[in-house]
Amino acid sequence: MHYIRFLKAPRLIDNSMRNAPSSISAKITITTDLGESFLRANVTLDVLLVAEDESLVLVDPKELVWRGEDGMRALEVAFQIPARLKKSHEGPVRVIVKARPMKTALGRSIRSFTSVLSQQESEGGIVEVGSMAIVLNPVPSKTVQPSLARRQLWNGRGEAIEIWEETGESIARHVWDAGLVFSAYLSRVADNLSLSKPQPKTLPVLEDVLLKGSRLKVIELGAGCGIVGITLASSLSNIDQILLTDLPEASEILETNIAASRARKPANPSPSADVSHHVLDWSSPLRQPVSITKWDLVLVADCTYNPDVVPDLVSTLGKLRAANREVLVALAMKVRHESEMVFFELMEREGWAVREKCRFRLPVLGGEEEGIEVWVFGEGGLVSYRA
Numbered sequence: 378m379h380y381i382r383f384l385k386a387p388r389l390i391d392n393s394m395r396n397a398p399s400s401i402s403a404k405i406t407i408t409t410d411l412g413e414s415f416l417r418a419n420v421t422l423d424v425l426l427v428a429e430d431e432s433l434v435l436v437d438p439k440e441l442v443w444r445g446e447d448g449m450r451a452l453e454v455a456f457q458i459p460a461r462l463k464k465s466h467e468g469p470v471r472v473i474v475k476a477r478p479m480k481t482a483l484g485r486s487i488r489s490f491t492s493v494l495s496q497q498e499s500e501g502g503i504v505e506v507g508s509m510a511i512v513l514n515p516v517p518s519k520t521v522q523p524s525l526a527r528r529q530l531w532n533g534r535g536e537a538i539e540i541w542e543e544t545g546e547s548i549a550r551h552v553w554d555a556g557l558v559f560s561a562y563l564s565r566v567a568d569n570l571s572l573s574k575p576q577p578k579t580l581p582v583l584e585d586v587l588l589k590g591s592r593l594k595v596i597e598l599g600a601g602c603g604i605v606g607i608t609l610a611s612s613l614s615n616i617d618q619i620l621l622t623d624l625p626e627a628s629e630i631l632e633t634n635i636a637a638s639r640a641r642k643p644a645n646p647s648p649s650a651d652v653s654h655h656v657l658d659w660s661s662p663l664r665q666p667v668s669i670t671k672w673d674l675v676l677v678a679d680c681t682y683n684p685d686v687v688p689d690l691v692s693t694l695g696k697l698r699a700a701n702r703e704v705l706v707a708l709a710m711k712v713r714h715e716s717e718m719v720f721f722e723l724m725e726r727e728g729w730a731v732r733e734k735c736r737f738r739l740p741v742l743g744g745e746e747e748g749i750e751v752w753v754f755g756e757g758g759l760v761s762y763r764a
């Protein structure tokens with residue numbers, strides 16, 4: 378999957394003092410989740426200047442061409458702000474960059490969980506990006522705002538979740554393929570509930586736990602921006618608590634995303650889950666109340682890529698099991714290299730059994746196909762495997 382990213386977040390060049398037109402400028406790129414490879418296909422992009430709530434497109438959309446086949450790595454975006462708009466539009470504005478809807482056989486512009494999963498039938502997707510709110514008539518201020526970008530994903534029930542990610546060099550605090558695909562799968566489990574003819578279960582052991590009546594206690598390890606836990610909390614009504622955990626560096630973005638999810642609370646689920654965050658470093662002892670809580674489910678997405686920290690991750694999973702032998706671990710991963718297999722060896726050594734697993738195809742536009750695997754660990758042997 379590819380992601381449109383702001384290399385330079387959109388900002389206002391305010392020329393009103395010079396009696397010249399003001400503009401908004403930004404620089405974008407399109408890369409994979411690790412940011413290590415650029416989109417090698419040619420794609421038409423639509424750049425939109427919209428009201429903050431997106432109820433209105435404020436100027437004619439700009440059409441840009443990403444020339445990936447020629448090795449393009451960055452693209453400048455600039456909008457002139459008509460003087461009448463600056464005078465008449467009171468609220469902040471937002472810039473949205475998306476790939477022009479492409480033929481189904483080709484790539485897919487991604488703005489919904491359904492399109493994440495239906496990529497299986499395309500040649501790869503490009504996730505759209507939104508900017509922070511930009512004030513057209515700013516009052517001078519010394520406060521430095523963090524530079525964030527928004528991923529907005531619609532579920533099949535007509536609601537969106539909003540995840541903010543960092544735009545700089547950080548590779549930890551942005552949305553990753555495994556987290557996005559896992560979230561799309563969890564959202565589909567909830568969509569399925571409202572269908573008259575539900576789809577067959579992909580991971581029956583996990584889905585039976587998710588859909589059982591009792592109020593579940595869920596903890597996420599290495600939550601990053603929190604997309605997986607926040608999606609689950611916004612999808613099902615029987616979640617009692619979701620604790621998103623990561624290193625201290627992730628606390629600010631987790632706080633931002635939890636606040637955004639509270640502000641956009643969907644009509645369902647009800648009653649809603651208690652979502653919070655907590656610093657949990659796998660290399661440190663578990664602290665109370667995490668260590669004594671009977672967790673029903675542990676979520677982990679894209680945390681097994683660094684074999685150096687995997688022993689600490691497996692040891693943390695063992696400590697979480699101490700309070701509840703029946704806890705399930707649902708882990709999503711993109712297999713990037715052989716060394717990641719150490720995770721499975723250590724899990725087996727610690728007495729975890731694979732209950733089930735599945736694989737979602739992830740076509741990559743202009744590149745080789747990848748896949749996201751979801752593994753469910755617990756007590757007992759392998760129950761099912763679906764490709």
Ligand SMILES: C[S@@+](CC[C@H](N)C(=O)[O-])C[C@H]1O[C@@H](n2cnc3c(N)ncnc32)[C@H](O)[C@@H]1O
Pocket residue numbers: 548549550551552553555556557598599600601602603604622623624627657658659660677678679680686689
């Ligand atoms: C690739 S990111 C995945 C983030 C998120 N799960 C997702 O899918 O979008 C890996 C996450 O593991 C966290 N992490 C790495 N080492 C850790 C440790 N020792 N203790 C806790 N979290 C750690 C990082 O801070 C990062 O947020």
